[in-house]
Amino acid sequence: MSTSVESASTKPIPELTTAPAIAKPKKQPYPFWLGGVAATIAASITHPLDLTKVRLQASGDKRMIESIRKTLKTAGVRGLFDGISGTWMRQMSYSLCRFWAYDESKKYLGAGANSPAWKLALAGSMAGGIAGIVGNPAEIIMVRLQGDMAKAPEKRLNYKNCFDGLFRMTKEEGVSSLARGMGPNVLRAVLMNASQLASYDFFKAELLKTGYFEDNIICHFTASFGAGTVATTVCSPADVLKSRIMNASGPGSSSTMGAIRTALATEGPMFMFKGWVPAWTRLQPTTILIFLTLEQLKNVVDWTRSIKSE
Template sequence: MSKTAIQLPQPTTPAVVPKKKPYPFWLGGVAATIAASITHPLDLTKVRLQASGDKRMLESIKKTLRTAGVRGLFDGITGTWMRQMSYSMCRFWAYEESKKLIGATEKGAPAWKLGLAGSMAGGIAGFIGNPGEIVMVRLQGDFAKPPEKRFNYKHCFDALFRMVREEGASSLARGVGPNVFRAILMNASQLASYDFFKAELLKTPYFEDNIACHFTASFAAGTVATTICSPADVLKSRIMNASGPGSSSTMGAIRTAIQSEGPMFMFKGWVPAWMRLQPTTILIFLTLEQLKNLVDFTRSKGHDFV
């Protein structure tokens, strides 16, 4: 009688899932540049309301059209590009690195960790992007001033070189305190809240990881960010637009504004700020998500140059 060998099941080796290659660090900067270019007229109006005597958004837009035409709505756009490719590129990169550092990369990470990562990214980006921020604000606010008080910069690089030559290298740090503070608030409220809202929406049966989810999460994030950042945004614009000794004092700017306009000056320009930041936030995240999909598609075809 022959004996039949009993075949024991062989242990299976778990499949090794290759670690996903990170997205290019510059992706956020490109997405932000595209979005800011589209919404530039609203950003221009917001800065002019904050830094000048203009009282209403529509009045400010009409004034720009009357004095400079449609082209005037894109005054200072080179400053916007410089700002986005320095500040925004840095903040998106720093946010992802900060999430890795504090262990907030997994789905459903707690809100406080996302907020902390956003704050860390904002502090870094606000400092590094300060020169670009000054250039953008000055280029945008120039035509709202009387002719004799204008800077008359040709473009962003002319502004940068002339600031160093005429005001010294220290002028590049003008308003860095309020700018860093605003950047911390912005990234904690915009980047972190987008991730938070997106994760919460995906827990419901009504949303999938698609454009509808990205739109809804970015809409909520834009409203939160506008409200939280308005006071620091107003102070930043006024200080950066100032010139002359002693004009960069944060407390001095606050005292003067409260005496002449009352404490609600800190929310001056909230409506145009919301109208600018809301579509900008939506466009940034929709564009960023699509750029990520494009990178994934390109890599799936065997192209690893991105």
């Protein structure tokens, strides 16, 4: 009896087999144009503030409210949307490119949601450099359309829309005019994307780490609010120079160093932050709207994909 028990106990116990783990399907990338659409929606809503910022930087207007009143008095409510076609062209070239290039740069650098700030900033800088070059012509047209009504009637360019402006500028000033102000524009784009896109990702990741936030609209709003303030301060000097150079149309008026020397001599170093309040007032809601809209568009894409997969 004992022998049978011992022999039974020495038999190898069969190993338990477990079902192989099912690999989680890799999430599809979002459409490359999603960022451009989100930016276009946001910029359309905040266009009057952007218009006022450009006119403050490029004209002799001193105060934001004074500039808005001047626009309303001379052109009515419709005047607050002068140059809106230029804004659309700019967003669907520059902004579309920067969001796409930022995602591609993060892939190239191996940056993820919890990557260090310097790596996100580097990805943003790479995206900004590319988008600044691609979007430069549309940037010039947008600035000119917005700043035209602030000039004396005899100095106005009177572009009908963004396409008319692009055609006339190329015809009257040559193809090389499309690169006017590219230096400060690319610099601004690098600073903008390194500060706005990277800081949004950084703030969002840090907020989620605290345990007090979930990946929802409250977290997106808070992260985008911080990103807007950082971006406004970092980009102000290059933004002022870009607006002044692009708005100028005379010969010899496109020198970056010439614009800096003139401004320093007449206004002092604080000229670099001229229009900071309207710039923040415009960029803050724009930044919030861009990221809230982008996150919602991503949710819509996820929802449509889930419907198709069922």
